[in-house]
Amino acid sequence: MGTSDAETASVSSGRATDLSHRGSFSLNSSHFCWRCKMTLVEIEAARNASNATTPNNVTGNPGSSNSSQIRVKPARAMIHPCVDPPLCAECTRLELSFFDPVCPGCRKLMEDPATSVPDMFAIMRQWTPQTQQAMEMLVDEILKRGAGVNDRDGLTDMTLLHYVTKSGAAGIGDADSAMRIASMLIDAGADVHVRCRWTNMTALHYAAYFDVVSVLKVLLKATGALDVDSTCSEFEHGTALHIAASNLAHEACKVLLQNGANPSVRDDLNRMPVDCVPDPSSLNENTAMASLVIKLKKTLSEALPPSPRKPPPNYDLVHSKVTLQALGLALGDKILVGGVKSGVLRYCGPTEFSSGVWAGVELDEPAGKNNGSVGGFSYFTCADGHGIFAPISKITKLGAIQRTRTPPATQRYPMKEMPSIDVSRVTAKIDTGLHKQPSLDSEIVQLEDRVVVAGQRKGTVKFIGDTQFAPGQWYGVELDKPVGKNDGSVNGVYYFSCKPKHGVFAPLTRIQKLGDKKFSSNESLDTISWGAVSEKVDRRKSVPNRQRSSITPTRPPPVQSLSRTPGKSSSQVLEPGTTVLCNNELGTIRYIGSADFAEGTWLGVELRKPKGKNDGSVGGRRYFSCPPDCGLMVKPSRVTVRGINGARILAEQTAHLAMAQNIARATATSSNRESSSHEMGVNDIDSGNRNGHTPHLQRSSWSRPSSREGSVTNGNNY
Structure with missing residues (x-):
């Protein structure tokens, strides 16, 4: 054959391309389903009927160009054999591929009584603006030749009503003309429920697919909207609303909803129509399409019946x-x-x-x-x-009394009172900074302070106070980079002003003050996050106004002895191999670290089901390996471990790591000090003995502390 639907789709939209591939087949009888094989005996009769110049089943003026004047008597539907579209001599000489109704030669050929009904169907199949905008003329010529209103094209198995519905697609045909022809065909007895046997679509499905609202209204009026929720197996048994949503046919969705379409119906993939709306990230940054996605999702979401809202499951x-x-x-x-x-x-x-x-x-x-x-x-x-x-x-x-900590008894026998040794001249070789007074100003976040939000995004505090969107005190931060969520306003209420996507709101537990330290523009955010937590732990670990003399070597407490504050999640860790819940799907952490595509700490998660976005590689760099569509790179805050947010777990891991490093440094410092103090203490003891005095060995502040004194916990409350 010559021109097929797959060839004509090169000048059409993607919708017609998809359906043309679904609807194409050859005349070979082996390609027909059992129903079509039963109709093959009618092909010869169809050819004979197509050659009749003056049919007996057409009333009205055959020469009239107004299709609305034609009334066709009901006849048995036939399948017309598929042929190549005809071309005039001039178009053939110019080696043109498509029949052009505007061409005088092609138009004369179309009006020639010798041109058969299969030839007219072949012309109608061409997905070109010239052909689709001449649909009224083509339908008129087909009916003049005695074809029935429910006759089918042997190649696509589509009826005249199917073709007319498609011809109203925006950018290709004329929706108003398609509406007039569809009304005429329905008045003439066209079956609105007939399905194409290759796509299993009715005219209603085609109208929803191509967003032809005017034809859609005519079809719904003809059926009383009884078939508004009819399903189509080609689209996972979704309804016309599913089909319209998947093709961003916003106006068609609104018409279907107005006529009683059920927005809660689910297809074979358990999707509602709102779930079929394409992801904006797949639209190649087309702002108009992204805006349409937002409008369509809002329309479909508002149409959903209100579900009884209960408190979230209490996993904690x-x-x-x-x-x-x-x-x-x-x-x-x-x-x-x-x-x-x-x-x-x-x-x-x-x-x-x-x-x-x-x-x-x-x-x-x-x-x-x-x-x-x-x-x-x-x-x-x-x-x-x-x-x-x-x-x-x-x-x-209410009425609780603040309890003071009492150090546990560490001595079984009372010590003798002895005069203490003057060690005022003894100094440590290394300044550990343990006796520095913590700055209260560094603990209080104020307006215009530089902070880090969630350990990843730097910015300046612009708002502190209560908000309308959530209870409690919130901090409005203007970020240095456009990685925020708003411009300082939430739900129409302005709390501060900044550039779009530079504003973010967070509670105090999610921000860290940068203090006086200056960070370069190219400094890693991971360094800032870990350093801030480490400094906070150091401040809370310091014990002011304690003596630092020591003459007896003591063993520092092990890291494992750190007590766990009730309500913390230090028993959970984020490391490769940890099972997490991400996007309501279970997965396993395969990677933790920085990424090339964005700043901060990222987790590489291998999902158990192919509901991810990659195979462990992003932007040409491989972070881990997993099956296709099972990999996902997410922020720690997007995962949970047994109901505990990953960002919280990572922050506590950071605090514990900084605490362990401080203890290691303190151990080394203690060893050096003890050696120096021991030498000086021995000399003083000898001097005291010579003078007849027994010196008192005062208990050092570096002796083994109790578990309470050695406990350092993150000060944040969750």
Whole structure:
């Protein structure tokens, strides 16, 4: 054969290309399904009927160019054999590939009674603007030759109504003309429910696929919208709404929804129509298409029936109970929030609006922000304005007395009182900095302070205070690079002003103050993050106003003896081989480190199902190996380990590593000091003995501390 649908698709949109491949087949009887084989006996009769110049089943004026005046008597549907489209002598001489109705020679050939119905179907198959915009003339000529309104093309198995519906596609045909012809065919007896046997699509599916809204309305009116949710096996048994959503046919989606289409129907892949909308990242940065994706998702999401919203599953239930027990609290206790507001503890656990453990409190006075519900999720019930949520670290039991730590007894026998040795002239060889007073200013984050958000993004604090989108105190940060989420506003409320995608909001637990240290523009964010945590641990580890003399070598406490603060997740680690939950899918960490495509620490996760984006390589660099579409590079905050956020685990690992390094440095310093102190102490002892005095060996501050004194924990509360 000459011109096929696959060839004509070179000048068409991608939609027609896809369907043309689905609908093409040869006349070889082995390619027909069992239904088509039954109709092969009619091919010869179809040829004879096509040669009739004056059919008996056509009423009206055959020479009229107005198709609306033609009324065709119902006849048995036939499948016309496939042939090559005809070409006039001039187009053949010019070696043109397509029949052009605008060409005088081609137009004369089309109006020639000798041109058969199969020839007309062959012309109609050509996906060119000239042909599709002349669809009214082609349908008129076919009906003049005695074809039935439900006759099928032998190559594509499509009827006249199918072809007319396609011809209204934007950029190719004329939607208004397609609507008029479709109305005429339906009035003449065209079956709107007939399906193409190769794509299993009805005219309704074609109208949704090509976003021909005018024809779609005509078809829905003809059927009373009873078939609005009819499925198509070629699209995983999705409905017309699935088909329209997958092709970004926004107007078609709105018409279908207005006519009762069910937005909750799922296809064989368990997808609703909103799940079929393409990912904006696959649109080659086309801003118009990306905007259309947002509009379409909003339309389909708003059409979904409201589902009963319940609090999120309490994965941290045990974690929350342990935290309450450690604080000596229980649900129903009278507590203070921030040391100011009093109320009753009604809820403790995870929330939908933020990570970590939160306390829900019913205040005694209407000084709250809600009634126990946030974002549609009800965590407890109280009067309006009496409910408030706060981090678990912000609450204390009403009337609780601050307990002071008492060092445990480390001596079984009382020591004799002896005069102490004057070691004021003894100094350490290395200044460990343990006696430096921590700066209170460095612990307080203020406006215009330089900070690091989530250990990865540097910026300047522009806002501190309460917000409307979530309870508690939030910090608005203007980032140095466009890696944020807003321009300082959330849900139309401006808290500060900055460039688009330079603004981000975070709680205090997610930011770290850079202090006086100056960072170069090309410095690694990993270095900043680890250094900030290390400095914070050093400050909390320092013990001021303690004597540093020592004459007895003592063994420093091992790293494993560090106590674990209730509510922390130090028992969980992020390392290669750790099983994590990422995007609601289980996976295994295969890589932890920096990446070429973005700053910060990244995790390479191998998912158990092919729902990722790569095979472990991104931008030509391989970070790990896994099956195709099973690999995913994500930030630590995008994964959880047994309900604990990965960023929190990584921060605690960082703190523990810095703590271990400080202990190692302190051990080396202690050894040097003890050697020096021992030599000087022996001389003083000898001198004292010669004078008849027994010197007192004072207990050194470098003796083995208790587990409480040696404990260094991250000060953040989660």
